[in-house]
Amino acid sequence: MAERPGPTKRLFLTVGTTSFDRLVDAVDQITFLDKLAALGFSRFIMQIGKGEREPRVASHAGVSVEWFRFKPTLDDEIRAADLIISHAGAGSILEALRAQKRLLVVINDALMDNHQTEVAEAMHDDNYLTTATSPAPDVLLTKVEEALVRPLDPYPPCDRSKFYEAIQRHTGVPPVGSDDTQD
């Protein structure tokens, strides 16, 4: 894929079940699409949820822009993406990291007392992803490049064995096992 000539990268943006109009507004700009073209992107797909701000630019500098509000599952979009820009929702963050994707989390600084910000910041401290502290256009221009090139650590695989052991200690029976699980 890297050998293929011309820009081929896909960028996927997701705002989850709510809306994030300021983020959509910040990326629906000629300057941002110029930046994407320079970074080798050819497709930009946005999931904008309940947002009122709809993307207006359909194509610019060889980057085609598509958008939708909701889909039953975002698995395909996540799998196909080379970079994901996401709101700070824990669900979206985990989905992207589980798919081993590069992720830029944009924090909605207009939301007060938002605990989800803590997840993004902790993940950033552990070097699993990149965060942008606000959806300001100039911040995003630098962060989108950083998110693409910065060396990251892989998010550790999920391991519930200790949790299952804890349950077993309280009930005397392992909650998961090789025994038949039917009936």
Place this chain on the structure above:
Amino acid sequence: MEDPHLPSTSSGSSSTGSVSSSYSLPLLVVANLALVVLLAICLRAVTWLFKRLARGSSDASPPVGRVCDDGKRIVKTMVVLGSGGHTMEMLQLVHQWRFDVYRITFVMAETDHTSKQKLGKLIHRTRHLPEEDIERLFSFRVIPRSREVGQPWLSSGWTSLVSLWASVRMVFDDPPDLVLVNGPGTCIPVCCAALLHELVCYHRKKLVFVESFCRVKSLSLSGRLLYPLADEFIVSWEALTHRYTRAKYLGVLY
């Protein structure tokens, strides 16, 4: 000097004695009985609470559950599903369990319409069981939501009572051995009912609390309330165990 006093004191005491016996002896007996009963209840409550609080810090208490006639072990389990993120996390924790041993009742809030669907899809995808099988594998109970987001506190007091009553009826109807919660508002009345059942009916239970992945630096309100009472208190971020010494970090769960 002493002689004239003796009859007067004895007559005085006998007269008061006769007064009390003629007017309030039955009342006195009832009152005493009530006092004894009250003391017994208090004693039970205090010893139960003491044991409960002590249990969380040690894993010494024996396992719960029972053995059926055919020798199979059964652990009746109550799992509270909340909404959105809480539900997804909880389903991740339990979808691989042995449902023949762990008989799971999923408790959902009245306004939750998607949890059952999500469970069906997850079971279908990861266990290759038909989505319709969830009706056969689990039971579902619905209780009124204790407090909607943004609901004023005055009316939330009433709705809390309503959901507590529903929880008490549910738990006493089919008491669980294991209660697994991860902090949605609905889990508080359910846990209260389960603890009340343990106190009143001497049915020992294990209460396992798994704090949401979203709580990095502090506990949720439900977490803070159940922290001293839970048998097992699990957090998703190691830093929380420094502040809450009873909490355990058991690795990456999601």
